[in-house]
Every structure is written in structure tokens, then in C-alpha cells.
Amino acid sequence: MNIEVQDTAAAARTLRASTRSGRTLRTPCFAPVATGGALKGVLTTDLPDHAFDLLLSNTYHLLLRPGLDVIESLGGLHRILDWDGAILTDSGGFQVFSLSGTRTIDNEGVSFRNHIDGGLLRMTPESVIDAQERFGSDIAMVLDVCPALPATKAELTHAVDTSLAWARRSAAARTREDMDVFGIVQGGFDTELRQRSALATVELGFDGYAIGGLSVGETAAEMYLGIEATVPFLPEDRLRYLMGVGRPDNIVEAVSRGVDLFDCVLPTRNARNGKLLTRAGFLNIKRAEYRLDDQPVDAECTCPACTRYSRGLLRHLYKSRELNYYHLATLHNLWYMADLMRDIRAAISTGGFDDLRAEVCRRYAETEPV
Amino acid sequence: MNIEVQDTAAAARTLRASTRSGRTLRTPCFAPVATGGALKGVLTTDLPDHAFDLLLSNTYHLLLRPGLDVIESLGGLHRILDWDGAILTDSGGFQVFSLSGTRTIDNEGVSFRNHIDGGLLRMTPESVIDAQERFGSDIAMVLDVCPALPATKAELTHAVDTSLAWARRSAAARTREDMDVFGIVQGGFDTELRQRSALATVELGFDGYAIGGLSVGETAAEMYLGIEATVPFLPEDRLRYLMGVGRPDNIVEAVSRGVDLFDCVLPTRNARNGKLLTRAGFLNIKRAEYRLDDQPVDAECTCPACTRYSRGLLRHLYKSRELNYYHLATLHNLWYMADLMRDIRAAISTGGFDDLRAEVCRRYAETEPV
Numbered sequence: 060m061n062i063e064v065q066d067t068a069a070a071a072r073t074l075r076a077s078t079r080s081g082r083t084l085r086t087p088c089f090a091p092v093a094t095g096g097a098l099k100g101v102l103t104t105d106l107p108d109h110a111f112d113l114l115l116s117n118t119y120h121l122l123l124r125p126g127l128d129v130i131e132s133l134g135g136l137h138r139i140l141d142w143d144g145a146i147l148t149d150s151g152g153f154q155v156f157s158l159s160g161t162r163t164i165d166n167e168g169v170s171f172r173n174h175i176d177g178g179l180l181r182m183t184p185e186s187v188i189d190a191q192e193r194f195g196s197d198i199a200m201v202l203d204v205c206p207a208l209p210a211t212k213a214e215l216t217h218a219v220d221t222s223l224a225w226a227r228r229s230a231a232a233r234t235r236e237d238m239d240v241f242g243i244v245q246g247g248f249d250t251e252l253r254q255r256s257a258l259a260t261v262e263l264g265f266d267g268y269a270i271g272g273l274s275v276g277e278t279a280a281e282m283y284l285g286i287e288a289t290v291p292f293l294p295e296d297r298l299r300y301l302m303g304v305g306r307p308d309n310i311v312e313a314v315s316r317g318v319d320l321f322d323c324v325l326p327t328r329n330a331r332n333g334k335l336l337t338r339a340g341f342l343n344i345k346r347a348e349y350r351l352d353d354q355p356v357d358a359e360c361t362c363p364a365c366t367r368y369s370r371g372l373l374r375h376l377y378k379s380r381e382l383n384y385y386h387l388a389t390l391h392n393l394w395y396m397a398d399l400m401r402d403i404r405a406a407i408s409t410g411g412f413d414d415l416r417a418e419v420c421r422r423y424a425e426t427e428p429v
Numbered sequence: 430m431n432i433e434v435q436d437t438a439a440a441a442r443t444l445r446a447s448t449r450s451g452r453t454l455r456t457p458c459f460a461p462v463a464t465g466g467a468l469k470g471v472l473t474t475d476l477p478d479h480a481f482d483l484l485l486s487n488t489y490h491l492l493l494r495p496g497l498d499v500i501e502s503l504g505g506l507h508r509i510l511d512w513d514g515a516i517l518t519d520s521g522g523f524q525v526f527s528l529s530g531t532r533t534i535d536n537e538g539v540s541f542r543n544h545i546d547g548g549l550l551r552m553t554p555e556s557v558i559d560a561q562e563r564f565g566s567d568i569a570m571v572l573d574v575c576p577a578l579p580a581t582k583a584e585l586t587h588a589v590d591t592s593l594a595w596a597r598r599s600a601a602a603r604t605r606e607d608m609d610v611f612g613i614v615q616g617g618f619d620t621e622l623r624q625r626s627a628l629a630t631v632e633l634g635f636d637g638y639a640i641g642g643l644s645v646g647e648t649a650a651e652m653y654l655g656i657e658a659t660v661p662f663l664p665e666d667r668l669r670y671l672m673g674v675g676r677p678d679n680i681v682e683a684v685s686r687g688v689d690l691f692d693c694v695l696p697t698r699n700a701r702n703g704k705l706l707t708r709a710g711f712l713n714i715k716r717a718e719y720r721l722d723d724q725p726v727d728a729e730c731t732c733p734a735c736t737r738y739s740r741g742l743l744r745h746l747y748k749s750r751e752l753n754y755y756h757l758a759t760l761h762n763l764w765y766m767a768d769l770m771r772d773i774r775a776a777i778s779t780g781g782f783d784d785l786r787a788e789v790c791r792r793y794a795e796t797e798p799v
Contacts, residue, residue, distance in 0.1 A: 096745065100752040104733065125745035132721040133741045141737050351502040363474065367511050371503045375466065375495035382470040385752050 060198075060239045060266040062296050066408040070290070070317040073407040076298055079266070080197045080237045082145040083112060086298065086319035087407075089310065089400045090115040090147055091327060091393055095124055096139045099327050100382075100389040103142045107362075110397030112144055113198075115322040118190055119151035119158070122180070123173050127193055135195035147198040147322070149302070150187045152243075153271075156205045164204065164221065184225040185232040192235045200269065201229035203243040208275050215247045218272070219256045223263075230263050239266035241300060247272060248281050250288040257292035267298035270318070274303035279429040283312055290317040307336060307399055308423040311416040314403055326392035331385050333377050336395040340426030342370075344388070349374045362394035363387065430568075430609045430636040432666050436778040440660070440687040443777040446668055449636070450567045450607045452515035453482060456668065457684045457777075459770045460485040460517055460692040461763055465494055466509045469697050470752075470759040473512045477732075480767030482514055483568075485692040488560055489521030489528070492550070493543050497563055505565035517568040517692070519672070520557045520613075526575045534574065534591065554595040558602040558610070566608060570639065571599035573613040578645050585617045588642070589626045600633050609636035611670060617642060618651050620658040627662035637668035640688070644673035649799040653682055660687040677706060677769055678793040681786040684773055696762035701755050703747050706765040710796030712740075714758070719744045732764035733757065 061077040076084040090113040091098055098114070116136060121127075130139055136146055155162055155171050162171035168183030184202045191199035203222040206214050222245050233240060242265035246252035260268060273285045286301065293299050298319045304310060305323030313321070326336060333345040337357040344356070352370040360366075364373060364387040376384035399419070406412040423429070431447040446454040460483040461468055468484070486506060491497075500509055506516055525532055525541050532541035538553030554572045561569035573592040576584050592615050603610060612635035616622030630638060643655045656671065663669050668689045674680060675693030683691070696706060703715040707727040714726070722740040730736075734743060734757035746754035769789070776782040793799070 095749050095751065096742075097749075097751045097753045100756075102733070102753060102756065104737070124749055125741075129721060129741060129745060133723055133739055138739075139742060139745075351499060353503055363472070367474070369503055369508075371495075371499060372466075372509060375499060375509075379465050379467075379494055381465065381467045382752060382755050383467045383472060386470075386472065386756065 060298065062298070065404075068407045068410070068412040069315070071314045071407050071412055072317065072319065073404045074298070074319060078145055078197045079239050080145070082197055084145060084298075084320070085112055085404060087310070087314045087400055087403050088112055088320050089396050090320070090322040091396070092117075092322055092324045093140055093142075094324070095120040096130075096136070098389070099331065100385040101327075101393060103140060105386075105390060107394060107397055110394070110401075113147055113320075114140060114142055114144065115147045115149065116140065116194075117151065117154060118148045118187060118194075119154035119182075121148070121194065122151070122190060123175055127190060130194055137195055145197040146195075148191045148194055148196040148200065150191075150200040150202040150243075151182055152200075152203045153205050153302070155182065156207070166221075166224070168202070168225075184228040188229050188232040188240070192233075192238055196238060198239045198241060198267070200241050201226045201243055201265075203245060203271055205245070205272050205275070206247070208247055208272070208277050210247055212249065212252075215245070215249055215252050219245045219252050222271075223256065223259050226260055226263055226265075230265070241265055241267040241269050241298075243269040243271035243302075244289050244293075245272045246285075246288070248277070248284050248288070250284075253285065253288035254292050257289050261292065261294060265297070267300060267320075268293045269300040269302050271302055273301065274305065274323075279309060279312070282309065283316065286313055286316045286318060306423060306429065307396075308420040308429060310399070311403065311419045314407075315412070315416055326396050327389050330388035330392040333388070335388060336392045338422070340422035342426075344370065344374050344377050346374075356391060357395070360391065360394055360398070362391045364391040365394075430668065432668070435774075438777045438780070438782040439685065441684045441777050441782055442687065442689065443774045444668070444689060446689075448515055448567045449609050450515070452567055454515060454668075454690070455482055455774060456689040457680070457770055457773050458482055458690050459680065459766050460690070461697060461766070462487075462692055462694045463510055463512075464694070465490040466500075466506070468759070469701065470755040471697075471763060473510060475756075475760060477764060477767055480764070480771070483517055483690075484510060484512055484514065485517045485519065486510065486564075487521065487524060488518050488557060488564075489524035489552075491518070491564065492521070492560060493545055497560060500564055507565055515567040516565075518561045518564055518566040518570065520561075520570040520572040521552055522570075522573045522613075523575050523672070525552065526577070536591075536594070538572070554598040555602040558599050562603075562605045562608055568609045568611060568637070570611050571596045571613055571635075573615060573641055575615070575642050575645070576617070578617055578642070578647055580617055582619065582622075585615070585619055585622050589615045589622050592641075593626065593629050596630055596633055596635075600635070611635055611637040611639050611668075613639040613641035613672075614659050614663075615642045616655075616658070618647070618654050618658070620654075623655065623658035624662055627659050631662065631664060635667070637670060637690075638663045639670040639672050641672055643671065644675065644693075649679060649682070652679065653686065656683055656686045656688060676793060676799065677766075678790040678799060680769070681773065681789045684777075685782070685786055696766045697759050700758035700762040703758070705758060706762045708792070710792035712796075714740065714744050714747050716744075726761060727765070730761065730764055730768070732761045734761040735764075
């Protein structure tokens, strides 16, 4: 992956990255999550033009359904997602540790019962790289061990050591020149472990680095500590990816600490639950006060939900569980995220990033504390 | 409503109708159903341009949710549906008789417990016309009594007589010059009752006439008998509307008997259940044979599902219950209906309607008997 620095504002930076496959990412970049081969409720052709450079899809879910043979028969993951931009696939590590009731980690890999039909599956560093190469992913993640927090020092150390051994094997398993592979730094909030994990992972020479093991239930302050304990040990000329983050205030804070790349189900999942993202913070469309409200959700937003539908109408569609509600609300939240990331990039380039960061944090803390 | 005959092919006819509100219907016309103020899974802005002239929405559902005050506060039914074409609202009669467990018909109207929270509601011919005027409907239906079939002669006679009395009161209740009101003919398959109901309803002078009380579980042959027992007694210069029909083969058969207008949940509901409408008849997307099938659902269809997605991918999205499946499948079935109605109109005008009718009946009978 080739990186071109556009501008910086203290630690915050805006880059133009080119994947080995020839696709472009403008950072800071947010990747919507298309879990099982689809954005939930929105076709890629419904997204605003050039708003997103990257989608994330989940290796674990894709292997279960539709399965590798279907993906290959139907032309690969870009065809499945109907998406010509870049695709990042995670390694499945996080899902194995969060969704599987029973799992066994050995030195070779992890065996687990899947959450759909309880069937036994096995993932190894090599099988996960192979799957992502066969998907046709632009950016692949290595299989890592992602412990639940809080964890003991011994648990964190074991996760770091196993993740490093697997990262080495992942690097060796690569066969495609046109797929970027990112390493993942573990270590919880332990600054010493974070540093060791970061330096040793960077030593292996990946195309980018994820700050893993965060956004698993810790406080925002703890998450920021984990970022601060990692970023200084990552190279300037590689993307830094904070996995599973999401909230607008968390994003601007992480950007201010040098993070380039994000993914999260928050905008799409929150939309389905009635929680809309606006320039004034969270708006809960369920509330009775919106029943007769003819105003748009966010007057500055240009999405179809805001330009053609009112709060009262969206509330009605939500209460009636109309499919169109999920579509419109998801579109809106994604539109908001696209605007936010565009505004962040512009503010880093032209000044005013600190003001934008303060405004976003204030609005989101007012409407719901982190 | 003003009617201009374009062409005829035996009893089949293609008309251009102008509503009192100034909107145009090209017939034979199919109205998709937007039950509670929304097409399920498809925004009106997603529909192919100029494919549909008319949407149907349900007075019963709209009165329950979002309610008349919300509809009025949010700018009326055209704003709710985000639709500038014509809107027909039914009277709620059918839902009162099909959805309510307990109901009491008296001479004045009908009292019933609604199917959502069991609350007591009352509808009278006058209240139903008033509601539709306040919705801003282009075409309103009178409140009628729609008995379940089979019914005794006494039940059918009572339904015809009560419906006639209510139709007279509905006509007297009109206050808006810019809303068309259609009468509804009842009488089951009893030719004598159908004739009496038709002649007496026409005597009241409505803007159009519905053939009511059909598509309630009878065979196709019985439905065609009901149509044949009604159409000869309806005026040439008024639209003839077969309520609740739906299947492509039923539509071409009804058109051949002089019907102009249709509505049905079939294309949208079938889509959600995995049953797709194609030029080769029904296609059940659930079937295992489509698992690796990279072909489109219908190679002649130009909808987004057929031009951008494969059978295998739609099957995956269906099996995963992805929201996008419902959207794509619904779009496809509506696209098919739009193409079918366009082809019917063209065939009546330029010849070949009998061939089209035979082909549609053969394909749909082969894939599923009526």
C-alpha cells in the first residue's frame, strides 16, 4: 500500500492511500460494515457517490454463509457486495471470541462451534489468509487472539504472544501480490505490552497496522489510553486502523491521536434501533415529541430521509416496523458518517480540526455520555 | 373522472383516464399496495419512472396508524407516501371483515376491535368518506359489506342491500369536488344478485365501479364468473376495478373480460416470501438449485435485481434474511408488473393481446396451477 500525506494538524493527518489492487482510500476513512455480504438495508448503489472508499466484510460470517464455494462461483466478494471500491475483510478472530460459546485455542489455530447451526469450524492463520485471497479482498487482516477485557496480565501476554506467532505465519502464507495484509496490535491497556506487540508486529513488515482489542466494552478514556500506547510505535508511512469504532466523538478523538481508518456497525445498527446521528448529536426517533413533527431529522443533511421525509413520518415508519424505515434511517446515518469524515479531512487540511473535534464531542456527550 | 378510449381488443380495452384531481391513469392499470403509508421495502423514488400511475393505501390501516391527525399534520397522504401520482384508498370494509375477530354491523355502520391493540373503532359510510377526503385521496371507495365466501343467498342478499344503502349515504356525504368516489358491486357468484347490485349501484352515479367480494379464496373459474356477471351492467365510460387481484394470469383473464384496474399485495408479498414473478412464470428463489447460479432471475428484466444480482446471490440474501433481499425482490416483482401492464396495453393497441394472454396463462399455470 502506497501512502501520500496530504496534510496534518498536530497528530491528526489526512492521507491518500493506494492499495496494491489499485484502489484509493482518502483518510481519515470510515468503512461501513457489510457483515454477511450485504450492507444491512442499503444497496451500495444507494450510497452517495464517492462518499465511501472502503467497505468491511466479515470473514467468519462469509465462510459460514454463503460459503467460499458460493462466493467463488458468483464472481468474488466485489460482485457479492456489488461494490467496485476497496474491501477490507477482518480475520474472523473477533467473532470467534465474541460469538462462539465454545472454542479451543491451540498453537496451530482455533476450533469453535459456529453461532448459526453449532457446526464445528477451524481457523488457522493460513486458512484465513487463503480465504481472504479467494474472496478477492483488497485488504486482509491476520488472525489474532482478541481477549475480553478486563483480562489478567497473563491472559494479555498470551494473546500478544500467540497473535505474534500467528502474524508471522500469516505473512508467510501470502500468495497474492495484489492484496494488502494488515497486522494487529494487542495488549489491552498495558502500555508495556502494547509497545512490545506493536514493535514486534511492525518488525514483520505488514502493509498497515490495526489497534486491536479495543472497543470491547472499556470506557472511552481507556480506549484513548490504548491508542496512545500504540500509535507512537507504528510507522508514519503505514495506515493505522482502529477496529470497531464508531461513535462520532470517539472517531474525532482517535483521529486527533493519529488514527487513519475506522469501521463500525454503529451507524447501521443504531439506525435500525431508532438512534439517528445528527449534527446536534443523537436523535431518538421513537420519542413521542416527534409524532407530529414535520421537520427533517437534520436540516443540514442532504440524504433522502432528510430531504423527502419528516421526523413524524420516520417515527411512524419506525413504529410500524416498515422495511422502508430501516432503509431510510440507515441511509441517513451513513450519509452523516460520510459528511463527518469529509468534514474531518477538510478541517485537517484547511484548519479548524480542533473546533470540529470539540463541537462533535460536545454534541454527542450532551445527547448521550460516552 | 374523464375517460378516453385508446384501443380495444374484443372486450379488452386500453383507456386514458383523468381523475378529478387532474392525475392520469393509463389502463389496464395495476396499483401496488402501500398498506400503512408505505410500499413494503421500496421507496416510491426507487420505482421505474412512469411505470405506475396509481398506488393503493388502506383506510383501515391508516386510521389506526399513523392516524388521521398525524397524516394531516404531516401534509396529507401524498406527502406520507412521497408520491405525486394518483392514490386510491380503499374503504376499510374488506379489512374490517377479514382482520377483526369481533364486529357488529348495524344499519348505521360497523363497530369492531382493531387487530393491533384491540381498541374499539367504528366506521360509517360518512366517516369513511370524510377520512379519505382528509387524506387527500384521488380515488375513494365507499364502505361496503364484504361477506366471506361461500355465503348463503340470504347473507349475500343482506350484503348487497346494506352495501347499496351505504353507497347512497356515501354519495351524499361527499364534500370535495376533486376526489373521485367509486361504488362497489357485491353479490358473490350469484348472477342475479350481481346484476341487481351493479344496476342499483350504477344508478347512484359513481365515478367508477369496483367488482367487490372476489379474490377471497374462490377458484379462478368462479372469479371469472363473478366478473362476467358484473361487467355487462357497468357503463362503458367508467373504470371497472377488480379489487385484490394480483396474479399475472388472473389479470390478463380479467382484462379480456373488460376490467381496467387492479390492485394486489401479491407482487410485494410474494417477493418477501421468495416467490418471484418472471416471464417464465413463478421462480422460487429458495430452491437449492439456485445456490451457485450466476444467472439473473429474468434475463429480459431491466430491474436492479436482474441487472446487478444473480439468482445465487439473491438466494443467499434471502436465506440470510438480509433487508436488501426484501428490497431487491420487491423491486423485481414490481418491475415485472410494470412491464406486464405496459405489454398488455401495447398488445391491446397494436394486436397480439390474445397471444400475450395465452403465454402468461400457460407460464403461470405450468409453474403453479391457479
